Amino acid sequence: MTADSNATSDNFVEIRNMTFKRDSRVIFNNISLNIERGKITAIMGPSGSGKTTLLRLITGQLKPNSGKILIEGVNINALNRSKLYILRRKMSMLFQSGALFTHLDVFENVAFPLREHTRLPEDMLRDIVLMKLEAVGLRGAKDLMASELSGGMARRVAMARALALDPKLMLYDEPFTGQDPITMGVLVKLIKQLNDALGLTSVIVSHDVQETASIADYVYVISGGNIIGEGTPQALFADKSPAVNQFIHGLPDGVVPFHYPAKNYAEELLC
Amino acid sequence: MLTYIQQLGRFGLTFSQRVGISGIFLFNTLVRKPRPRQSFPLLIEQLYSIGVLSLIIIMLSALFIGMVVSLQGYNTLQRFGAEQELGQLLALSVVRELAPVITALLFAGRAGTALTAEIGLMRATDQLDSMELMAVDPLWRIISPRFWAGLISMPVLTLIFDMVAIYGGYLVGVKWLGVDAGSFWSNMQSGVDFRIDVLNGIIKSVIFGFFITWIAVYQGYFTAPNAIGISRATTKTVVYASLATLALDFILTSVMLKGW
Numbered sequence: 001m002t003a004d005s006n007a008t009s010d011n012f013v014e015i016r017n018m019t020f021k022r023d024s025r026v027i028f029n030n031i032s033l034n035i036e037r038g039k040i041t042a043i044m045g046p047s048g049s050g051k052t053t054l055l056r057l058i059t060g061q062l063k064p065n066s067g068k069i070l071i072e073g074v075n076i077n078a079l080n081r082s083k084l085y086i087l088r089r090k091m092s093m094l095f096q097s098g099a100l101f102t103h104l105d106v107f108e109n110v111a112f113p114l115r116e117h118t119r120l121p122e123d124m125l126r127d128i129v130l131m132k133l134e135a136v137g138l139r140g141a142k143d144l145m146a147s148e149l150s151g152g153m154a155r156r157v158a159m160a161r162a163l164a165l166d167p168k169l170m171l172y173d174e175p176f177t178g179q180d181p182i183t184m185g186v187l188v189k190l191i192k193q194l195n196d197a198l199g200l201t202s203v204i205v206s207h208d209v210q211e212t213a214s215i216a217d218y219v220y221v222i223s224g225g226n227i228i229g230e231g232t233p234q235a236l237f238a239d240k241s242p243a244v245n246q247f248i249h250g251l252p253d254g255v256v257p258f259h260y261p262a263k264n265y266a267e268e269l270l271c
Numbered sequence: 272m273l274t275y276i277q278q279l280g281r282f283g284l285t286f287s288q289r290v291g292i293s294g295i296f297l298f299n300t301l302v303r304k305p306r307p308r309q310s311f312p313l314l315i316e317q318l319y320s321i322g323v324l325s326l327i328i329i330m331l332s333a334l335f336i337g338m339v340v341s342l343q344g345y346n347t348l349q350r351f352g353a354e355q356e357l358g359q360l361l362a363l364s365v366v367r368e369l370a371p372v373i374t375a376l377l378f379a380g381r382a383g384t385a386l387t388a389e390i391g392l393m394r395a396t397d398q399l400d401s402m403e404l405m406a407v408d409p410l411w412r413i414i415s416p417r418f419w420a421g422l423i424s425m426p427v428l429t430l431i432f433d434m435v436a437i438y439g440g441y442l443v444g445v446k447w448l449g450v451d452a453g454s455f456w457s458n459m460q461s462g463v464d465f466r467i468d469v470l471n472g473i474i475k476s477v478i479f480g481f482f483i484t485w486i487a488v489y490q491g492y493f494t495a496p497n498a499i500g501i502s503r504a505t506t507k508t509v510v511y512a513s514l515a516t517l518a519l520d521f522i523l524t525s526v527m528l529k530g531w
Contacts, residue, residue, distance in 0.1 A: 101398055
């Protein structure tokens with residue numbers, strides 16, 4: 001694994017001139033962005049703008065058609081399977097669904113990566129799992145099955161599991177979607193606390209503007225395969241460009257039209 | 272006409288592509304560095320859910336099939352005064368054909384669908400992706416133990432089918448219809464050859480097990496991650512596995528009867 005000579009040490013992830021297509025549809029058109037080490041970077045954009053796809057590109061599950069994705073200076077797409085797996089131990093992803101293993105209880109879900117990658121004695125493993133569950137406030141739920149958890153609890157358990165191997169990079173895929181205000185507040189606080197206390201680098205993909213902006217250090221807004229805006233949350237709230245303004249302030253109509261493309265309304269009614 | 276040829280060509284390409292993908296999938300599942308210490312408990316777990324949990328349906332079906340064959344056989348043999356040959360007829364029908372084929376069809380319906388649905392649901396709920404992101408290869412952790420468990424379970428279930436069906440036939444033939452127990456068993460013993468009949472039946476069951484489990488795990492792993500996708504994949508598993516079993520049975524029987 002050789003580091004790219006142009007990599008800068010301040011950035012954990014660098015995406016350079018990356019283009020990604022699904023069949024003939026362009027999802028990302030020559031985009032470049034940096035994820036700064038130790039910071040919370042938010043990727044925002046309307047539904048279907050390819051935010052989750054971007055996370056899958058960063059983790060090496062998908063390969064770009066052109067351009068480079070560098071993780072700590074290493075081009076992730078040039079790695080073979082075993083080297084990719086070694087690199088993936090530095091990163092963790094929190095899926096929108098939580099993606100907990102339904103045949104295991106909460107304790108075993110968090111213990112899973114430890115059992116797979118370490119040879120820790122059982123009592124030490126137990127202590128680590130309990131510490132991770134304590135960090136997300138769910139030590140008391142350790143014996144529940146994954147199917148018995150609410151959506152918010154499942155995400156917190158998934159967060160504990162994601163932290164089990166002490167990753168350097170945490171990727172959150174829509175962590176706030178479908179959560180009640182209390183759970184949302186808990187998740188916002190947890191993401192911020194964990195990032196600062198553990199010295200992580202975090203990437204949040206979300207379209208929940210207020211919650212994400214409250215903890216993000218830097219925000220990229222993507223739409224139509226391009227980065228349409230970037231900057232600190234304050235800078236984006238002040239941004240007057242129509243596309244960014246519509247998304248950040250949640251305006252129903254604008255550059256992104258309310259209506260799906262269709263034939264003329266009157267013509268269709270009369271025919 | 273042109274459209275027809277175009278469709279045929281597209282079908283051919285898609286089919287070849289799928290065969291290729293499933294072949295690579297199987298190769299990647301089977302050819303890997305052995306990790307017996309971690310793999311063994313996973314295999315035992317799967318042997319339980321694939322093999323042991325299929326026992327009830329296999330044994331009940333075997334009992335009824337043995338009883339029906341005995342009943343039908345007795346009625347026919349009686350016309351020629353040959354009811355003493357019932358044991359041989361029953362054993363040959365069961366051991367050569369009925370046990371491997373019916374076990375395979377039941378196995379596809381019970382264990383095959385369960386495998387596809389389970390793996391498909393893991394795909395739909397991102398469990399396989401999350402495993403991969405934890406640097407744990409799902410082919411090793413999820414697919415491989417299920418594949419080997421299916422391959423091991425099928426011949427064992429077939430042997431159990433053999434025994435239960437013969438016992439079912441014995442109950443009807445000897446205990447109910449009054450065939451002499453001595454001639455029932457001795458004719459069976461003299462008429463059944465271990466290598467030609469029993470072993471060939473087991474070989475068939477191993478081959479059926481290989482294809483059924485391969486189809487089931489492949490359909491689950493590559494399912495579209497939604498409710499319709501899982502339902503289609505489960506249906507495909509039953510249809511493809513059943514057709515493969517019946518087609519393979521014809522090929523294997525014709526090869527075996529010619530004395531390979």
